[in-house]
Amino acid sequence: xxxxxxxxxxxxxxxxxxxxxxxxxxxxxxxxxxxxxxxxxxxxxxxxxxxxxxxxxxxxxxxxxxxxxxxxxxxxxxxxxxxxxxxxxxxxxxxxxxxxxxxxxxxxxxxxxxxxxxxxxxxxxxxxxxxxxxxxxxxxxxxxx
Ligand SMILES: CC[C@H](C(=O)O)C(=O)SCCNC(=O)CCNC(=O)[C@H](O)C(C)(C)COP(=O)(O)OP(=O)(O)OC[C@H]1O[C@@H](n2cnc3c(N)ncnc32)[C@H](O)[C@@H]1OP(=O)(O)O
Ligand SMILES: [Co+2]
Numbered sequence: 479x480x481x482x483x484x485x486x487x488x489x490x491x492x493x494x495x496x497x498x499x500x501x502x503x504x505x506x507x508x509x510x511x512x513x514x515x516x517x518x519x520x521x522x523x524x525x526x527x528x529x530x531x532x533x534x535x536x537x538x539x540x541x542x543x544x545x546x547x548x549x550x551x552x553x554x555x556x557x558x559x560x561x562x563x564x565x566x567x568x569x570x571x572x573x574x575x576x577x578x579x580x581x582x583x584x585x586x587x588x589x590x591x592x593x594x595x596x597x598x599x600x601x602x603x604x605x606x607x608x609x610x611x612x613x614x615x616x617x618x619x620x621x622x623x
Pocket of ligand 2: 486488540565567614
């Protein structure tokens with residue numbers, strides 16, 4: 479692998495509305511995007527931008543709240559009622575090549591690549607194979623940065 483850009487840090491929350499207030503009032507976030515539902519992934523999503531001085535897009539905070547019926551995030555929140563750091567997402571140039579590399583290293587890729595919150599293909603690698611960090615791999619959006 480070649481370590482790619484840290485696209486976002488996923489933070490599970492019981493309430494995106496409450497988390498928006500936190501990131502604005504406590505953290506001083508100035509660019510908080512409109513929340514949107516991603517029903518195929520069973521989550522409501524809200525991106526919080528972090529500033530960069532490079533003019534490129536900074537790593538985002540991805541707030542995720544379970545939609546009714548979602549079990550994975552709901553299960554995480556049962557264990558962590560206040561929410562918490564859920565996953566890290568790195569960019570790759572080619573999602574299929576990356577999937578083959580992780581599988582060749584014996585890492586458990588969870589499912590086939592599917593479209594994620596940025597509209598490009600993503601997959602997850604099991605946290606137990608990744609030093610305890612649920613790791614999302616995302617294909618870099620065309621023309622990004
Ligand atoms: C895709 C849209 C958006 C985007 O960016 O595009 C998102 O990121 S949406 C994010 C939500 N989607 C997912 O998380 C999909 C991938 N996740 C999974 O498939 C499951 O959550 C899985 C397999 C990681 C865990 O599910 P399971 O049912 O096995 O839950 P358990 O509680 O039994 O966990 C087993 C074991 O793993 C540890 N665990 C669970 N979640 C995490 C985590 N987020 N980070 C680190 N470790 C995690 C859990 O503690 C258990 O460990 P054990 O020692 O056995 O107690
Ligand atoms: Co994510």
